[in-house]
Amino acid sequence: MTAPVALVTGAARGIGLAMAQTLLKAGYRVMAADLPGDQNWNYDLGHAKGLDQKLSSVATGAGNEPSVAVCDLDVTQTHSCTNAVAQTIETFGQLNLLVNNAGVVDSGPIMTFSEAAWDRIFAVNSKGIFLMSQAAIPHLKTAENPSIVNTASIAGKKGVPNMAAYCGSKFAAIGITQSLASELAPEGIRVNAICPGIVGTAMWLEHLMPKANAASEVAVAFEDRSAELIPLGRPQTGDDMAEAVLYLARAENVTGIALTVAGGMEMN
Numbered sequence: 001m002t003a004p005v006a007l008v009t010g011a012a013r014g015i016g017l018a019m020a021q022t023l024l025k026a027g028y029r030v031m032a033a034d035l036p037g038d039q040n041w042n043y044d045l046g047h048a049k050g051l052d053q054k055l056s057s058v059a060t061g062a063g064n065e066p067s068v069a070v071c072d073l074d075v076t077q078t079h080s081c082t083n084a085v086a087q088t089i090e091t092f093g094q095l096n097l098l099v100n101n102a103g104v105v106d107s108g109p110i111m112t113f114s115e116a117a118w119d120r121i122f123a124v125n126s127k128g129i130f131l132m133s134q135a136a137i138p139h140l141k142t143a144e145n146p147s148i149v150n151t152a153s154i155a156g157k158k159g160v161p162n163m164a165a166y167c168g169s170k171f172a173a174i175g176i177t178q179s180l181a182s183e184l185a186p187e188g189i190r191v192n193a194i195c196p197g198i199v200g201t202a203m204w205l206e207h208l209m210p211k212a213n214a215a216s217e218v219a220v221a222f223e224d225r226s227a228e229l230i231p232l233g234r235p236q237t238g239d240d241m242a243e244a245v246l247y248l249a250r251a252e253n254v255t256g257i258a259l260t261v262a263g264g265m266e267m268n
Contacts, residue, residue, distance in 0.1 A: 076131070084135070177192060
């Protein structure tokens with residue numbers, strides 16, 4: 001039986017890297033995609049350079065069959081999305097799972113929030129799901145157990161102050177997930193989302209946490225804040241999110257859900 005193939009966006013580090021690694025360990029062949037180079041934002045964004053080295057240690061391809069490949073991707077650009085899908089098909093011959101994980105965050109009062117930041121957040125977090133799904137669906141239609149998993153957020157279920165753009169984009173991600181789940185069900189394509197809580201990625205440590213004098217102070221403050229907010233008492237990890245993606249990829253009778261992975265921080 002041919003191993004299934006996953007395309008993971010925003011795979012260079014953090015949650016996306018954990019997803020790619022977990023899928024490889026689970027027997028998937030993985031196309032890991034991220035930005036072609038550094039881009040200016042309020043924290044460092046991941047990029048595809050060197051990503052193949054991060055993943056090679058967990059790649060388990062049989063014989064000469066490749067199990068992991070890397071491609072450049074900007075999810076806000078149509079041609080980049082179609083190219084990433086095309087490279088996946090050219091390399092592996094099929095596509096079973098699309099993981100729309102790429103995302104960015106910014107925060108601030110609505111009256112001083114920049115239009116450029118608003119547009120960028122929605123372009124990556126919402127439009128990126130649209131463009132990548134549109135490129136992938138023709139190939140998912142012919143695949144075995146095809147599915148799409150979108151990275152939303154608990155911020156897509158409850159708005160918080162000074163986060164209108166991010167919350168709005170993640171509410172949109174959940175809405176897109178539900179709409180596509182209904183639309184694509186007759187094709188046998190399942191569409192779900194995961195909703196991370198507090199994960200120690202660059203989003204949190206380099207932007208959302210209060211500034212500190214040293215990285216160690218940020219880490220301590222992050223752990224303290226997590227213990228305060230999360231009933232289970234610990235922050236979530238990239239591996240937690242990756243296990244949720246793996247479950248949704250395998251759950252053949254589950255579609256249209258937004259699975260919260262937040263240690264009890266958000267309940268419904």
